Amino acid sequence: MDALLAAPEDGAGWVALLKWLWWFVSLRFLLALLAGYAIQRLVMPRHRWVFLPIAAAISVTLALAFPQTSPDETLDRTLRVWAIIAAGQVTGLAACLWRDAISIGLTALAMGLVLALTPRRAQRGIVHLLQLLVLLLCALVGIDLAYQLATGQPGSLRVLLFAVLNAKELAPLVASETTPFRVLAIAGGILVAAAWAWRQRALASTPLFGGPRVFLGGAVALALSLAIVLPTPAHGVLPLLRHTEGTLITLAMTAAPTLAHDVQVKVAQEFERTHKPRWHSAHMALKxxxxxxxxxxxxxxxxxxxxxxxxxxxxxxxxxxxxxxxxxxxxxxxxxxxxxxxxxxxxxxxxxxxxxxxxxxxxxxxxxxxxxxxxxxxxxxxxxxxxxxxxxxxxxxxxxxxxxxxxxxxxxxxxxxxxxxxxxxxxxxxxxxxxxxxxxxxxxxxxxxxxxxxxxxxxxxxxxxxxxxxxxxxxxxxxxxxxxxxxxxxxxxxxxxxxxxxxxxxxxxxxxxxxxxxxxxxxxxxxxxxxxxxxxxxxxxxxxxxxxxxxxxxxxxxxxxxxxxxxxxxxxxxxxxxxxxxxxxxxxxxxxxxxxxxxxxASRKLFYTSSIDWSFLSARRGQRKYIYSFDRQPMEVFDLDKDPKELVALADIDAQELASTKQDMLEWRMHAELSMLARPSDGADPLSPWLRQ
Missing domain, CATH: 3.40.720.10 (Alkaline Phosphatase, subunit A)
Structure with missing residues (x-):
C-alpha cells in the first residue's frame, strides 16, 4: 500500500490503491457487513438478525459483479473461485490477527485485575490512566507499522527506544521518510482510541463490577490469554509472518536479549586470567x-x-x-x-x-x-x-x-x-x-x-x-x-x-x-x-x-x-x-x-552486528554465513559461494553447529565490548593492570 501511494502526485497513487484494495475479499466482506447493517437499521430496525443474510447477499452480488475469473466462465466456477480466494484471504487475516486478539485479551485481563485491586475511591483516576495506556499502545502499534513501511524491517523496542533518545539527530531522516499513509498508520489507531475514550468518558464514574457482562468479558479475556500457549498460526506469505506473532507480543519479546550466562562468565574469566581484553590499543605505537x-x-x-x-x-x-x-x-x-x-x-x-x-x-x-x-x-x-x-x-x-x-x-x-x-x-x-x-x-x-x-x-x-x-x-x-x-x-x-x-x-x-x-x-x-x-x-x-x-x-x-x-x-x-x-x-x-x-x-571467521544493539549478530566461517536474531526466529544459514545474494537459507543444519556458532557470536560480541570499554589502570604505564570499565 505504501508503495502504491508513492505514485505521481496527480492522485494516481490513491486510485491504484483503491483498485488494489478492492480485490481483497476480506475488505469486501467488511463493506457488505456495513452495508447490511445500515440497510437493516433503516428498513427493519426491530429484526437485527436480518443484517447477516443481507450482507451475504451483497457479498455474492459483489463477487458476481467483479469476478476474478474471465467473463466467459460459468456462474458455478466464478462462485467457486471467489469462495477459494475468500477462504484463503480470511484465513490469512485471521492468522495475522490471532495473536493481536491474544494481546487484547491479556491487556484487558491485566486492566481488569488492576481495577479489581484498586480501592473504589481511586478507580476514577485509574480508569483515566488505563485509557491513556490504550492510547499509547495504539500509538506504539502505529509507529511499528510506519517503521516497517519505511524500512521494510520489523521494529523492536530497542529500535524505538534508540529513536526516542536520539530524536533530534534522527529528525531529518524521519522527515525524509514521512508520507501521508505512514502518518495515517500512526494517527489512525490513536484517533480511534481517542474516540473510544471520549465515547466512554462516563466509564470512570460507572460501577465497574457485577452483572453477567463483566463475568462474560472476564471469561473471554482469560480464554484469549490462555491461548498464548498455542502455536503461531502458519501462513505462506513471507511479509506477513511477523504479523502472525502479534505486534505487541513481538515488541515485548525484543525488549531484552537472550544472553547465555555461561558466555558472560567465560569472557569475564578470560579477562581475569590475562589481565587484559582480547584486543587493545591504549599503548599502541609504531616501531x-x-x-x-x-x-x-x-x-x-x-x-x-x-x-x-x-x-x-x-x-x-x-x-x-x-x-x-x-x-x-x-x-x-x-x-x-x-x-x-x-x-x-x-x-x-x-x-x-x-x-x-x-x-x-x-x-x-x-x-x-x-x-x-x-x-x-x-x-x-x-x-x-x-x-x-x-x-x-x-x-x-x-x-x-x-x-x-x-x-x-x-x-x-x-x-x-x-x-x-x-x-x-x-x-x-x-x-x-x-x-x-x-x-x-x-x-x-x-x-x-x-x-x-x-x-x-x-x-x-x-x-x-x-x-x-x-x-x-x-x-x-x-x-x-x-x-x-x-x-x-x-x-x-x-x-x-x-x-x-x-x-x-x-x-x-x-x-x-x-x-x-x-x-x-x-x-x-x-x-x-x-x-x-x-x-x-x-x-x-x-x-x-x-x-x-x-x-x-x-x-x-x-x-x-x-x-x-x-x-x-x-x-x-x-x-x-x-x-x-x-x-x-x-x-x-x-x-x-x-x-x-x-x-x-579460507575458513577464516568474521563477525558482524547490526547498528542497533542486540538486534542481530552474524558470523562467517569461510563462505558459510549465519544470521542470529536472538532467538526471535530460527537462525538463517547461507552458502555464499553458491548463493551470494542469500536467497535460500540452508535447511537441516546440525543443531550442534548452530549452538556452537551462536556461542561464538555472543562471545565475540562481549569481547568486542570489553575491548572498547576496558582501560589500563595507569594510562601511562603499559604494564599496569586493566580494569573492565
Missing amino acids: ETEKTNRRNVVIVMLESVRAESTTLHMPALQTTPFLSNLANKSLVVEDMTAVIPRTAAAWMAVLGGQYPLANEGTQSWAKENHKQPRIRSLPSVLRDAGYATSFFTPTDLRFQNDLDVIDTFNFELIQTEQELAHPEAERVTYFGIADEWMVQPILDWTAAQSRAKRPFFTAIMTNVGHHNFETPSTWLKIRFEGVSNPKLEAYYNCLRYIDGVLSTLIEGYRRLGVLDDTILIIVGDHGQMFDEHGARQIHNAIYQEGLHVPALIYAPGMALQPGTVRGPRQQIDILPTIVELLGYRVEGAELPGQSLLHAVD
Missing part, C-alpha cells in the same frame, strides 16, 4: 624497521557504496567507470566487508583497527573515553611518527556521537560541513553539502604539507550516496536501462557522481606531484538495501547488500603488483596493511585484523 618508508597515506571512505552496485564488481553497470579503470592498476580486495552497517563504526574499524560497537555501545564508549582514552588510532601513531594528519568530510558530524569518535583519532586538522560550507554550496542531503566542495580544501592542505616536506595522512569521508540519494541539482542524471526502482536509479546516479569526485581528487594529487609517493586506499563504509530481503535501510540488516563493499589499494610509486586480494576480509584489516606498507611494526597493542598483503585461511 621503525629497516623497511620503513614514510610515504603519504590517503584513505577515502565512500558513503553507502555497496560492492554489487559498482562497475568494479558488476562491469555491465556503468556507475563507477573511473574506479573500475583505477582497479586495473591496483590491488582489488574481492571480498571486503564492513563490521557494522554504520559510518562511525567504519571509522573505528578502518582508522582504529578495532571491532566497533553498535550505536548504544558507542554512546557508552564515548562517555567513558572522555574520562580516559581507551584506544589509539592510525592517525594518532602516524602523528607521533611526524606525519601531518587531517580528516575531511562535507557532512555535519553533529549526529549521535560522530564528533566524539572523530576526536578520539587525534587528527591535527578536522574539516566538516561547518568549515567547508560555501555560499554557493548546495546542501544535497539532510547531513551535508556535495562532496565536490571538499576537493580543493584537501588539495590546498596537501600542497602546504608538500611545501613543508612533511609526509601526510588524510582520511576522507564522502556524503553523497547516503539516503535519501540526492545529487547536486547541477549534476546531469542518466537513466539506467532495466531499473524500475526510482530510489535505486537515484542511488546509481549518486555513485556516478562520487566516481567523478574521485577522478577529480586523484587528478589533483597527480598535478601536485604527490601521487607517486602516496598509498591510496578506497573503501566503502557500508552497503545499502533496496528491498532485498524486504529491507530498504541497512542499520538493522546484516545481509551482504549492507556489508559487502568495494575496496582497493592504489600505490603507483611502489612495487605493488596489480591483482586481486582473495579470501574473507574485513575493514579491520586496513590498519595492519598500511603499517606493513609503510614498513613499521606495531608495538603495545593486540589488533584483530590481518594484513591484506598476505593470504588468509
Whole structure:
C-alpha cells in the first residue's frame, strides 16, 4: 500500500490503491457487513438478525459483479473461485490477527485485575490512566507499522527506544521518510482510541463490577490469554509472518536479549586470567624497521557504496567507470566487508583497527573515553611518527556521537560541513553539502604539507550516496536501462557522481606531484538495501547488500603488483596493511585484523552486528554465513559461494553447529565490548593492570 501511494502526485497513487484494495475479499466482506447493517437499521430496525443474510447477499452480488475469473466462465466456477480466494484471504487475516486478539485479551485481563485491586475511591483516576495506556499502545502499534513501511524491517523496542533518545539527530531522516499513509498508520489507531475514550468518558464514574457482562468479558479475556500457549498460526506469505506473532507480543519479546550466562562468565574469566581484553590499543605505537618508508597515506571512505552496485564488481553497470579503470592498476580486495552497517563504526574499524560497537555501545564508549582514552588510532601513531594528519568530510558530524569518535583519532586538522560550507554550496542531503566542495580544501592542505616536506595522512569521508540519494541539482542524471526502482536509479546516479569526485581528487594529487609517493586506499563504509530481503535501510540488516563493499589499494610509486586480494576480509584489516606498507611494526597493542598483503585461511571467521544493539549478530566461517536474531526466529544459514545474494537459507543444519556458532557470536560480541570499554589502570604505564570499565 505504501508503495502504491508513492505514485505521481496527480492522485494516481490513491486510485491504484483503491483498485488494489478492492480485490481483497476480506475488505469486501467488511463493506457488505456495513452495508447490511445500515440497510437493516433503516428498513427493519426491530429484526437485527436480518443484517447477516443481507450482507451475504451483497457479498455474492459483489463477487458476481467483479469476478476474478474471465467473463466467459460459468456462474458455478466464478462462485467457486471467489469462495477459494475468500477462504484463503480470511484465513490469512485471521492468522495475522490471532495473536493481536491474544494481546487484547491479556491487556484487558491485566486492566481488569488492576481495577479489581484498586480501592473504589481511586478507580476514577485509574480508569483515566488505563485509557491513556490504550492510547499509547495504539500509538506504539502505529509507529511499528510506519517503521516497517519505511524500512521494510520489523521494529523492536530497542529500535524505538534508540529513536526516542536520539530524536533530534534522527529528525531529518524521519522527515525524509514521512508520507501521508505512514502518518495515517500512526494517527489512525490513536484517533480511534481517542474516540473510544471520549465515547466512554462516563466509564470512570460507572460501577465497574457485577452483572453477567463483566463475568462474560472476564471469561473471554482469560480464554484469549490462555491461548498464548498455542502455536503461531502458519501462513505462506513471507511479509506477513511477523504479523502472525502479534505486534505487541513481538515488541515485548525484543525488549531484552537472550544472553547465555555461561558466555558472560567465560569472557569475564578470560579477562581475569590475562589481565587484559582480547584486543587493545591504549599503548599502541609504531616501531621503525629497516623497511620503513614514510610515504603519504590517503584513505577515502565512500558513503553507502555497496560492492554489487559498482562497475568494479558488476562491469555491465556503468556507475563507477573511473574506479573500475583505477582497479586495473591496483590491488582489488574481492571480498571486503564492513563490521557494522554504520559510518562511525567504519571509522573505528578502518582508522582504529578495532571491532566497533553498535550505536548504544558507542554512546557508552564515548562517555567513558572522555574520562580516559581507551584506544589509539592510525592517525594518532602516524602523528607521533611526524606525519601531518587531517580528516575531511562535507557532512555535519553533529549526529549521535560522530564528533566524539572523530576526536578520539587525534587528527591535527578536522574539516566538516561547518568549515567547508560555501555560499554557493548546495546542501544535497539532510547531513551535508556535495562532496565536490571538499576537493580543493584537501588539495590546498596537501600542497602546504608538500611545501613543508612533511609526509601526510588524510582520511576522507564522502556524503553523497547516503539516503535519501540526492545529487547536486547541477549534476546531469542518466537513466539506467532495466531499473524500475526510482530510489535505486537515484542511488546509481549518486555513485556516478562520487566516481567523478574521485577522478577529480586523484587528478589533483597527480598535478601536485604527490601521487607517486602516496598509498591510496578506497573503501566503502557500508552497503545499502533496496528491498532485498524486504529491507530498504541497512542499520538493522546484516545481509551482504549492507556489508559487502568495494575496496582497493592504489600505490603507483611502489612495487605493488596489480591483482586481486582473495579470501574473507574485513575493514579491520586496513590498519595492519598500511603499517606493513609503510614498513613499521606495531608495538603495545593486540589488533584483530590481518594484513591484506598476505593470504588468509579460507575458513577464516568474521563477525558482524547490526547498528542497533542486540538486534542481530552474524558470523562467517569461510563462505558459510549465519544470521542470529536472538532467538526471535530460527537462525538463517547461507552458502555464499553458491548463493551470494542469500536467497535460500540452508535447511537441516546440525543443531550442534548452530549452538556452537551462536556461542561464538555472543562471545565475540562481549569481547568486542570489553575491548572498547576496558582501560589500563595507569594510562601511562603499559604494564599496569586493566580494569573492565
